Amino acid sequence: MKEESGITSRKLEVNHVRSSGARQTIDNPFLTFDDIEVNSETHRTELEEYVWQFAVLADLKDRYELLRFGARLARDKHEAISRYDAELTDREKALIENEKAKDRGFWKQSKFFRATIMTASLGGMIQGWTQSANNGTAYGMPQEFNLCIKNTDNCSSSDLWTFGMLNAVPLLSAGLFGTLVADPLQENFLGRRGSVMLSCAITIASTIGACVTHTVGQLAACRAINGVALGAKASIIPIYSAELAPEHIRGAILANWQLADAAGIFFGFLVNLLTVVYVKNPSSAWRILTSTILIPTIPLLVMIYLMPESPRYLMKHGRYRKALESFEQVQTTPLLASRDFMYAHAQLDFESRMMNGSANEYGTLAERLENGTTTSLQEPPPLAPNRAHLEVPRIQSSISLPQNSQDDDIVIAEVQSTPRINHQSRMSQDNGQNGNPVPSHVEQAWSDISSLNFETGIQRAKKKGNPYSYHIGVTGYYKRLIELWQNRRCRRALLCASVSMLSQQFTGVNTIAFLGTIVWTNSIETNSDKTSAIIGLAFGAASYIFGLPAYWLADKVGRSNLLCLGFPNMAWSILVFGFLFHIHDQSVRVPMVSIFAIVFVAFYAPTAGTSPFSISAEVFPLVSREAGMAVSVAVNLLGAGILVLVFPFVFDSIGSTSSFCIFAGLNLVAFVLVYLFVPETRMRTLEELQYTFDLPTRWHIKYRVVYIRKHISKNWLKYMTGRKVDPPIPFYEWARVMYGQREQTS
Template sequence: MSDEKLAVEKVSIDEEKSTSQHIDLANNVQAKIQNPLHGIPRETLVAQVQAWAKERGFEDNIDLFTRGALLAQKPGDFESVPGITEEEKEHIRRETTHRWSQPRDLYKTVIICSLAAAVQGWDQTGSNGANLSFPQALGLSTALDNPDHERNEWIIGLINAGPYIATSMLGCWLTDPLNHYFGRRGTLFWCGVFCTFSVIGQAVAQTWPQLLVCRLLLGLGMGPKATTSPVFAAENVPANIRGGLVMSWQLWTAFGILLGTAANLILQGTGAIAWRLELGSAFLPAVPLMIGVYFCPESPRWLMKKGRYGDAFKSFCRLRNSPLQAARDMYYVHCQLDEEFKVLKGSTYVSRFTELFTIPRVRRATLASFIVMIAQQMCGINIIAFYSSTIFVEAGYNQKQALLASFGFGLVNWLFAFPAVWTIDTFGRRNLLLFTFPNMAWTLLAAGFCFFIPDSNSARIPLIAFFIFLFCAFYSPGEGPVPFTYSAEVFPLTHREMGMSWAVATCLFWAAVLSLTFPRLLSAFGPVGAFGFYAGLNVVAFVLIFFLLPETKQRTLEELDYVFAVPMRKHAKYQVTEFLPYWIRRWVFFQRDAKLKPLYNFDEVESHTVWEPATGH
């Protein structure tokens, strides 16, 4: 037998051996996080990489991909990888020592996603100020002496809910086909078009049905934008800063809300056309979004999914500080995708949707994203974002004072999102939620109770505003940034568009329910009952998050396949038998020597990342 045949047989035997060590992505009972290159002998890995490079048209870069694969296999031991230059080693060291030092093109992606978020926030708050005047202008008076006041309350709620109804029913579900045919960038261009012309249509509407139609059309842009932008950012940025950069969606959504409240305040004195200008001004950030998106590199993972490996490598090179890092990440992603495709087919639109609930690994991600997304709406934040001006008028402010207080809410919402940039990748997504939800519950309840203070007491209005602002300060670094960041991470590439569509549709469907029902809820329950209702929902959300939400910080998108292959019952049991007793010993009895047994097992494998791995709590 020739030497070449012997080498091929050796590679085949070694491949079979290494494959037998791989973890079942459908049911990871042992809770192990595994590098897909783990256990492959160096000679075998080199042969595999060389064959792959020739197959994909990278003959001129075989040596580069070989070094990249060896680095991906043992990232913590990069000093011993043969052939790596001192300059390349310095780039790898800086991944830990200077993790925010990233290429300009990577930050272009983040800026474009931030613009998309600002559009989203401004679109949400245009109706906030307009609610004070458009009902009267369009014949929808809610005065108690009007026999149609209850009907008009529902119509006003429907108009406010319009974008979220269209988004949850249709807009989000366009994400999968739009991304399939046009990519991440093309989808964001589509969204920019709808978010420009529909808001201009709102400004010139002459009747409430015309206004409602324009609001519905806005949802066709908001849905794919809210779904695609976090995914686009998550797929382009490195794992160790992914949370901090992907959460820029919430940071700049909050900034868009701030801009919207500022515009409402500025335009308040323009008379009868104020509500038109408040609704129409949201087109301003949508125009640079449409233009700027094509200056960004396309998602390399999307390009690999389409088989465009040459373009994917060019994209990776624009998004990483050195070609070696680009080659390392590309080969690592390729190997994990091979593992993913063996279990997760996702071949058609219908099958990808049904598999959200039938494949265990995907079903767990679906449940987790559902919890964080419904919690974002049911925590009560959007009764403030959509109706803060109405609430402050109810408290006793005049229109100008109410708009000024709403601006204060927008400012707090934006400023307190910044701490999450530095904590989401260290303190973690799950821990941020567990810390902030109890605080949101009591501050919302306190704001409601302040309505019991007599109108004659000068402390009534400042206290209501104070507790609403305090509620927002707890929301902004926790339930604000986490849901979109988390949902963009947890689904495998085969189901990422469909999974994110599900998550955002969940979020915005309940935003629609909230927008539709709050005017009537406020009328029926009063401010105290409405605020108390949402405070109770915060407690329910805390319990669900504690038992059912795995941590995702500092894991690559591909390594999360193993995290979500762990059965949910094992995760829930761990919280009761390990984490809760540890927390009581450490923080109730202050036992400094208390130890927490980690849920996930990293002992047998090396992480693709070089920083400290996350534990299961």
């Protein structure tokens, strides 16, 4: 197992040291600034100069000392603590040193952060509650509107399509319109919090309207309006949570959206059961059930107003002082808040230059001071002189890269001893002219990124009051949508997010979440609405209970890995679930169907139930995150809407067993798609994910098909017996080893 040795130590180094070679990838933008040599004229180092210029532009000169410490802390935590040892209190040192310790989980974060995440969870609960409430309206609503939904009643195709449309219209509306308006609403008018408040107001109005409707058209219109609000919340709240969450617990926080959705499903089914038991008038029952959607909506409307706005949103709109205050509210100490603030700024700055086509990944963020891409100071202080004598010589790799995959193990093993560049050295600012030529095809990859008129964009940014020309401030929503396809990095992230979102619908879980009542009524051959409600309640409880492990599995195992583990198990369990409907004895069939529905959910909840939204909220660049998340959520909701629309007709045409066999096959298809196209995102900062998706998709396919397959084939017995296994090299590191030198010489 030579290729596995030394991996742990290499993983510990990755966030502190930069890689060598021409295809350099910046893990931390601040590492590109020198913080040793003091300029004789400005009396500041290069890092200090960058912070000072930003402080002047952002009108934060009074916070310069704090920002300088934050930049140094972001650059190198241990060096910063050593430099400021005499000024830091013991409590501050402990908070910084132990920030990512196992005991520094959710309940050890600031009270504002905890309150904000719990408030945001109500958005997920509203979505789940709406699903199960619409499911439960199958008791009473079809009779009032003269719709046939039972197999035994020889239903017409028209009735089945109408019933499917009533359940699908909120999802289709959410995917087509809700996600479309989410970005302009939050970026141009109301911000994250204000947009959520407006969505809640729309939900309240449409829910009240649905309760008093008397025709199918009226109900469909109210549900369509409700869907717009659902789509907006589903696009906004995961981003809001991701932008607030610390990196080491971000997976758990993002899993919270789907767990809150599962909790909403449970409470919706609980209310459904209570309604069936205690409300004898079916016409009143479905209206009362619909009105219960207001229970989580009204608290969210009130509480979100009291929470801090997303600091990264504030930064993108030039409200730097408010952004810093927001970071201070959600962090445990102002020192960590200043670090997050400066790191977010540096990454926005670097991403913006790359998106504008004015830089490529070989350039350093320090070039920003020389390129003049920001609004200039009236008297810009001179930069530090050329420090060529301080440059650490590049260490050329001695690895002879193989021409076939059979030699991969040799390469992985040899790289363990390859030294790295000292992190104090500056990266070459000449795009490889000093002995490291930049491949022409890579230059072209960045030269065709953006077609926007940047000068016009700068003027738009100034009108918005943002003194710093972030790409997000100079590009309209629709141009950012186009860039999701034009920009290769965004296109890869969109593929990853769309595959993960669509795979959730391939599981077939929403046929139960949205249409469980009709499934149970038609399949277990009982007219007991109470029995159907009890089974639905058990499904909702299982969704939440089995989803709880995702809180620690998301960051321990990984989002993509959880999906890959879940799909094969969901495939066989839903296959068995479908064949159980052939049991003739109802006393045996009902409990067996219920048990395997729960078995299926046990595999679904901690894997496909939580990972897709987590992945989609974190894979896009900060400057394109709203547009990317909107498209990803649209894919998910449109997939769910189409599924709910056609499933009643398919179910009536081919029966329960054949219907669920289709989903068993789709689970296997989803496994293949996720395995090949969804890189692992565990334990990487939102900003560092930028560089994972710089790498071509075909490299990831080879990584999974060749390297990971070999790793699993050699270690499967250890995994099965619980013995210690050295983890495989992450895709990001593997690509450095396999393609770094080849890129230099190509």
